Amino acid sequence: MSPVKISAGNNPLRDPRDLRLPRIAGPCGLVIFGVTGDLARKKLLPAVYDLANRGLLPPGFALTGFARREWDNQDFAKVVHDAVKEHARTPFREETWKQLAEGIRFVQGEFGDEEAFERLRTTVEELDRDRGTNGNHAFYLSIPPSAFPQVCEQLSRSGLSHSGPDAWRRVVIEKPFGHDLESAQELSGVVSKVFSPDSVFRIDHYLGKETVQNLLALRFANQLYEPIWNSNYVDHVQITMAEDIGIGGRAGYYDGIGAARDVIQNHLLQLLALTAMEEPLSFDAADLRAEKIKVLSAVRLPHDLGKHTARGQYTHGWQGGEEVVGFLEEEGFNPHSTTETFAAIRVDIDNRRWAGVPFYLRTGKRLGRRVTEVAVVFKRAPHLPFESSQTAELGHNALVIRVQPDEGVTIRFGEKVPGTAMEIRDVTMDFGYGHAFTESSPEAYERLILDVLLGDPPLFPSEQEVELSWKILDPVEHFWASKGKPEPYRSGTWGPASADEMMARDGRAWRRP
Template identity: 70%
Template structure:
């Protein structure tokens, strides 16, 4: 379809918007409300603290390049790295280029790279170095003049939470946290958001003392995944599902995040944290909230966050915890055809480590819609395969006009939302087996993103970084969501701390026997994806 006729008083050139020459023409005055069109960040820049770490190198820097390559960043976008290394501008450019070549999702094009590299700078210093932060302030003021960033800066804290206080203090002391008139300053922080409810509150207090809550963007990269956002489309754009999405029809819900990798080399981060704090408190409870929430009045950040908060307030562990939770630690075993070591054989882990690599719990949501429906959450390392999914298992039909033999291979209906790696939605239902006899068994109807759409889904960090620059906070947990999540999980972690060590499970299996018993007490079983 040819582009619409351009009017002289409402056009904006691709040069001004930062769009590549082959990008579709965009008129912001006319089309700003059309959600099908790409949203382009206005004049701005980003400072990344911890830019030499794994997260920045593997995820953040490639995502920023991909956004630029897709024409979603302004032409004058500036990227400033902050770290202890004594790097020149050219050293930093070389480092970023290496990261982009290794991790970018889109083609590395010379003209895009050159334009992005023009706005790159590096500041050497520690997080307690007053002079370095003063130098940073002077550099941002210079970039406002030379790159047209208009005083709009996002500060990405890709650092451990122990350093949040130091960085926030320096941003406040140096005046960097205070935006000039008609400009903005925002802070983007990575998990973990504390290690329990009290520490989360303290962390929120530290950050909110410098940045107001509406300028704080807490990254949960799972919320940036296309399939997670599709939960809302699946539920609220289809009359097919909404009447069945409740306790009248759903027997239980299983939310799984399984990984087939171990923890080699990550003892410094993981030991003492464990699977529950690392995954359940943030990723899985956010998936639960999106799955169980009521339809929001609109998809504005405030309305969407309000519905998630209602769900989290109504969520609690099911007791007794000895029977409704499980935790484990992987031992040596076979991952496919490879023999792998157990956790206590990994470098950095001691023989008496009580850090769980598998965690499962049973939660209930005390609401009219979900009363009596258990939500089973599980996560683990060195499991059978890498998969993240949400499975809604339906109650059996109240009456089957078939003999037992005819339905011996028939299970319960299910809707499975696959978050990764094979993004899509699967529906399981009964169908007659071809032949002269009446035999009913399970069949699958499978929707796959990769087969249904030709456009490749953007990486989660692309979406979340762009949203932060656009002040679109729908996909970012608020401080209240974080504290409520800890309120749900704290009793479970405290119980585990008082009752022995995790149960062993062999690498390559699906977790400890106690996890199977957890469901078997209600005559249920885990899905084996």
Template identity: 70%
Template sequence: MPQSAEPEWTNPLRDPHDRRLPRIAGPSALVIFGVTGDLAHRKLMPAIYDLANRGLLPPSFALVGFARRDWDHDQFADVVREAVEAGSRTGFRPEVWDRLAEGIRFVQGTFEDDDAFERLRATLADLDSERGTDGNHAYYLSIPPNAFPVVLSQLRRTGMADQTGDSWRRVVIEKPFGHDESSAVELNELVNSVFAEESVFRIDHYLGKETVQNILALRFANQLFDPLWSSHYVDHVQITMAEDIGLGGRAGYYDGIGAARDVIQNHLLQLLALVAMEEPVSFSPHHLQTEKIKVLQSTRNILPIAENSARGQYGAGWQGSEPVVGLKDEDGFAADSTTETFAAIALEVDTRRWAGVPFYLRTGKRLGRRVTEIALVFKRAPHLPFDDTMTAELGHNALVIRVQPDEGVTLRFGSKVPGSSMEVRDVNMDFSYGGAFTVSSPEAYERLLLDVLLGEPSLFPVNEEVELSWQILDPVLDEWAADGSPDEYESGTWGPHSADEMMSRTGRVWRRP
């Protein structure tokens, strides 16, 4: 019987054409709007260099910055080099830098400046002929959402969003994707009026992390876990993203957004979708997105929301050995603000696999330590043939996927304590990426930028995912808006008492990562 042809798309974790070879971008130019911002300096510029250093960008690649600064090409190249030397993961190599610097350009202007966009169009045309970028242009909008309309209209007016012949044009959007469902719909309509949906890449950097992508491998490459991955054995799931830092200089951005909009609506709901989804027909973008959408369509808040959610603001306390101030003493934050820095919600996924299993999502700043993890907490054995004293320290079995730091997987189970008596205690079986693989994991933005240039949208949420996520979160935000101020919690702890009460009502507790 003849073998079936190779599918058009294969596993996004490897080259779709040759499993032994890396995926290398073709001729292209990347334009960054907001190039003077923190994201561009700390993440985007180092990631571009690291891709070049790993041989994943072609000689015909070009980087164009657009900003108000009065820089020429060389001055901008100096700025890029400074960012690369400070943030590169792969180490600075002069010969790689010199090759990359040949394609660096800068266009000075404001978003309202028609002449500036004409200069940008001319610059890209010159790069097409001089560098051979072939009309393939990606536009990275590292700018506030309120600036999207004017930039998108300029790209449309000048024809820079138009695809001609075999060339492509793509746009990259950073979160937040709106601030509620209606604004997300409006934003999606605006973007899609200029770029086709398949040319829109919504960056969720968590989906570029190796450990997040490994959820797919862990689930679908190992028969070991699949029979356990359901309500028959799982008691509940906890998804945690904790930060030990405060707002610092981000008070102006953060006030009015809060932890739920900033993290739960995108990062944590995407992690929930990857954990709860069924096996896709293939790892094509369409099939992956189809399964995630099914999960989000089936996800509901556990009612009543007031008892199954919690929010808080950090107060003064200690972070390690350092005293820290509370949120309302941070520079630029209003004393009467009700913006939360901690958020927790309880959800259920109404599918045959997950019926009756609560999913607990939490995120916060100034918590005990920086950690992101997914924990599947299993039900207790239906019968334990031991005396109570033999299992006094025995908890629930758990499978924990550590996203950051110390990426890896931990399996917690009961084992006999050495000795003459029968005593069972929890132990951990630990897999660490750093210990198992000799190569370091690429930074998330490396993977995502490369996928943009390759046109592989597997790891990017589409319109429907964004809007469904807001449908899940909006009722919680409405409940909180009518419920007064968040509870205060001490910096360095694990959130407000209301979060513990939310769990204790069902006889459960939060994990201490």
């Protein structure tokens, strides 16, 4: 077997064709800005530990936090330790923690403090020398988008963004990627002045979920589904992300953003692209992104947005046996806010595969239960040699990919009810990750952080994908802005009446997961 050429920062120990060995990051470090926030404490720091615990980080891995707190290295190490103990997926192992703790550093400072970034540069250089990180560092911006330009400018001025000939520097950006097309383009312009396009990783944590990746396997590794994955057989597709929680404590972020910008622009349109795209030449980033871009470019909004979109705002009600307040009564919110907590839209895809097949996207807070799923609903059989009474309880065949919380796939089809009469009723065939595999699914941030350190970008939306998504959503947002307040819906229900009316106009109904 000929030797495999490994680029800087990749694992020199693994032949990528050998599936027996995991991908392990090469020498590197991770710098997290906004390390005192909830995302870092609940997701990022535990994910780093879990990667180390699984043996996927190099022995000399370095973790540096940057924040305003007046901490030293030991203070920050204690914060990491507590976050790991509370939120890590894998068991706590003293030997793993000891090795990880040796590479933990903290730099105190404000984003506008040039001296703080000089201290950060000195820290990174010391890590290169003492921990063998070899100049390979990723900068995770777990901060508000408004701070991106300042931090990027500081990284450039201090030289931290500059990579050597045999090293790399990368930047990780959390959503939202702007609040409309214009702001997204401005943000991309700021980042591209400092980092090359292949060094920019836009995190959409939904793309790191095992079930989202399994959608690709389901479609392209099997002969069973792809022949009927088209307008000849599919009636429509529903993509749902429902949450049973309210906004509580997120007033500063959510007010003025709303459900559509928060979820549809990124998570749901990415799920649509993966569901509808053509088979890529490979799963390399360029090939995968090319097919997603083709699909997003073909998405068309209905002419009458009033009939084919819906938005709502949850009110007082009951959730899980507890009485909950409405959106406008949540702490910190403007009592006259017109921000929506529920959004639903219909889109069509103008290509040969999907002509005439509507895609319905919906998301909301304080809905009936927490669930994210992609439901491919098939057309009824063209000829049913049964009396109507025999098939009265038979619905459409459907294939449902459950992204969370109960990861798996359900197929709904008709079967005869036991007995002497010919009565057909819906039944389901179910695949669950927890039943089929002994190993639990890694958290999305584990996969995505490892991919950043490996320089492997297939699961990260490109700049063009982000801009196409805003081109789809912006007309809807402009239409809603002219319509005043969203329609109220009671907490614990499945959204406003207008969402059901939107589907009824097309002769369809929302699934009740």
